[in-house]
Amino acid sequence: MKTPTLTLVAAAMLLASVGCAPKPTAPRVYEYRGGRWFNGQTFESRDAYVANGMFVAKPSAPPDSTIELNGKFVVPPFAEGHNHWLEPAAVQTYIQSYLRDGIFYVQDQGNPPAIHARFDSLLNRPTSVDFISANQGWSGPGGHPVQIVRQFVAFGIFPPTWGDAGFDRNVVMVVRDSADIAERWPLFMAGKPAFVKVFLLYSEEYDKRRNDSSYQYHRGMNPALVPEIVRRAHAAGLKVSAHIYTAADFRNAVNGGVDLIAHFPGTGYDEKLGLAAFKITEADAIASAQHHVRVMTTLGWLREDEYAKQRDVLIRDVIRPNLALLRQHGVPILIGSDQFRQTSAPEAQDLVKMGLFTPAEMLVAWAVTTPQSIFPLRHIGELRPGYEASFLALDGDPIADFGNTSRIGLRVKQGVVLRIKEPVPAFPPLGK
Numbered sequence: 346m347k348t349p350t351l352t353l354v355a356a357a358m359l360l361a362s363v364g365c366a367p368k369p370t371a372p373r374v375y376e377y378r379g380g381r382w383f384n385g386q387t388f389e390s391r392d393a394y395v396a397n398g399m400f401v402a403k404p405s406a407p408p409d410s411t412i413e414l415n416g417k418f419v420v421p422p423f424a425e426g427h428n429h430w431l432e433p434a435a436v437q438t439y440i441q442s443y444l445r446d447g448i449f450y451v452q453d454q455g456n457p458p459a460i461h462a463r464f465d466s467l468l469n470r471p472t473s474v475d476f477i478s479a480n481q482g483w484s485g486p487g488g489h490p491v492q493i494v495r496q497f498v499a500f501g502i503f504p505p506t507w508g509d510a511g512f513d514r515n516v517v518m519v520v521r522d523s524a525d526i527a528e529r530w531p532l533f534m535a536g537k538p539a540f541v542k543v544f545l546l547y548s549e550e551y552d553k554r555r556n557d558s559s560y561q562y563h564r565g566m567n568p569a570l571v572p573e574i575v576r577r578a579h580a581a582g583l584k585v586s587a588h589i590y591t592a593a594d595f596r597n598a599v600n601g602g603v604d605l606i607a608h609f610p611g612t613g614y615d616e617k618l619g620l621a622a623f624k625i626t627e628a629d630a631i632a633s634a635q636h637h638v639r640v641m642t643t644l645g646w647l648r649e650d651e652y653a654k655q656r657d658v659l660i661r662d663v664i665r666p667n668l669a670l671l672r673q674h675g676v677p678i679l680i681g682s683d684q685f686r687q688t689s690a691p692e693a694q695d696l697v698k699m700g701l702f703t704p705a706e707m708l709v710a711w712a713v714t715t716p717q718s719i720f721p722l723r724h725i726g727e728l729r730p731g732y733e734a735s736f737l738a739l740d741g742d743p744i745a746d747f748g749n750t751s752r753i754g755l756r757v758k759q760g761v762v763l764r765i766k767e768p769v770p771a772f773p774p775l776g777k
């Protein structure tokens with residue numbers, strides 16, 4: 346039987362008469378021609394196609410427009426796994442400097458909800474940075490990071506009341522026992538945290554330090570409380586990240602069930618404790634692998650003058666052996682800097698210069714593993730159909746010379762070609 350042929354006009358009238366919307370027009374297809382695309386190991390010369398902000402397979406019809414990449418080296422965008430965006434008045438500087446450095450994904454490891462609420466509407470969109478926050482971190486009385494809260498009060502950035510008792514609940518959840526956790530948990534959840542941050546510092550000396558004012562800020566929460574916070578977090582579908590310094594902190598965090606270690610063991614080095622206190626064991630590395638824990642670098646402090654004398658010994662006897670153990674057991678290493686007013690770009694460059702990462706290892710950690718760890722449900726960090734069309738086109742091969750990661754010729758985020766406002770506005774002076 347022959348089906349009757351409908352003219353277009355008749356079809357449109359029919360659609361209109363039954364109240365259907367007309368079929369949407371096909372999406373515009375963009376061709377990126379002549380690039381060399383990172384496949385997780387090496388660069389392949391090919392063309393790529395983008396429609397509706399996603400990579401798509403080569404379409405059968407000709408593309409709507411073509412962008413010539415002239416042999417540029419295309420990589421997924423970079424990530425910052427550990428920073429704190431605490432200055433609403435400077436948020437454009439943060440956004441533009443991160444986009445300039447090719448860093449599209451930020452995991453804020455502690456930020457008062459009332460602070461980031463002032464700029465949330467500017468984030469998580471194709472032309473800006475994608476940002477998640479742990480909100481109020483969990484610490485103990487007299488613990489880190491209350492001294493930083495007080496600095497920000499002195500700068501006039503945080504309200505004066507947060508310098509006294511107001512830091513508790515607004516900035517940090519200060520807990521001594523499980524009753525304190527239970528009492529603060531509903532308020533914490535009301536702020537819609539993306540994950541949970543707990544603070545462990547020198548936790549092998551928790552009992553010694555807890556009531557000694559000479560250790561004010563050089564302590565964190567009671568490590569025995571970690572499992573209770575992890576239980577509540579996991580029940581709410583949230584991962585837990587732990588601030589750690591010593592090997593004992595690392596062990597308490599892993600055994601307590603956390604998902605992420607937010608500092609590399611050896612950070613917070615204190616010569617009174619000695620090098621051995623900062624060296625993890627093979628059993629620690631095995632436990633991390635078994636519990637699927639990831640470990641973040643935050644090693645930019647090694648640049649600081651106060652560590653100049655011990656730097657080589659620290660790298661040789663603590664950082665390098667810890668890194669070797671974690672790698673040997675397949676623990677993913679993520680890139681985060683925890684450097685105020687900086688991006689993770691200096692961190693990534695320094696770790697390559699120090700010989701702790703090869704350029705290829707750093708490229709995978711910075712552009713694949715870290716973004717995928719921050720946003721595990723998104724299709725990011727790979728440059729193939731079905732993934733978000735977000736990428737950087739570099740003017741040189743970053744595996745041959747990692748410095749080429751700063752020679753960014755084109756930035757595309759979710760299909761949108763970004764225009765960076767250069768120069769990036771300067772940070773305002775700190776303090777009043």
Ligand SMILES: [Zn+2]
Nearest residue numbers: 427428454683
């Ligand atoms: Zn931090």
